[in-house]
Amino acid sequence: xxxxxxxxxxxxxxxxCARRHERxxxxxxxxxxxxxxxxxxxxxxxxxxxxxxxxAAAVPALTNAxxxxxxxxRSQAANALGSIGADAATAxxxxxxxxxxxxxxxxxxxRAALGEIAPSIAR
Numbered sequence: 272x273x274x275x276x277x278x279x280x281x282x283x284x285x286x287x288c289a290r291r292h293e294r295x296x297x298x299x300x301x302x303x304x305x306x307x308x309x310x311x312x313x314x315x316x317x318x319x320x321x322x323x324x325x326x327a328a329a330v331p332a333l334t335n336a337x338x339x340x341x342x343x344x345r346s347q348a349a350n351a352l353g354s355i356g357a358d359a360a361t362a363x364x365x366x367x368x369x370x371x372x373x374x375x376x377x378x379x380x381x382r383a384a385l386g387e388i389a390p391s392i393a394r
Contacts, residue, residue: 296322
């Protein structure tokens with residue numbers, strides 16, 4: 272019984288540390304979306320997408336990234352917004368506009384993200 276309780280306490284502490292790290296990770300990646308280096312911006316958008324709904328705080332920064340000069344950043348930002356899901360609803364107008372992006376991959380990513388956030392708009 273005592274061992275089980277100790278294990279549960281350790282697991283709770285580890286989970287709490289992981290959640291704090293995730294929040295810090297989101298903040299760091301939001302900052303990286305503003306980096307001069309396109310590779311850093313690409314990596315930040317990709318990493319935020321991998322966090323899914325846990326990256327909801329990044330929605331405004333990812334929405335801004337839909338206007339990035341680099342089409343890979345724009346595409347990754349759209350993918351990340353789609354991964355976040357319903358919490359990215361404020362990005363819908365920007366994603367709708369991205370359906371007309373000059374880059375085909377950005378257009379595809381925007382359509383896919385719209386399908387994840389608001390399926391009726393994706394068409």
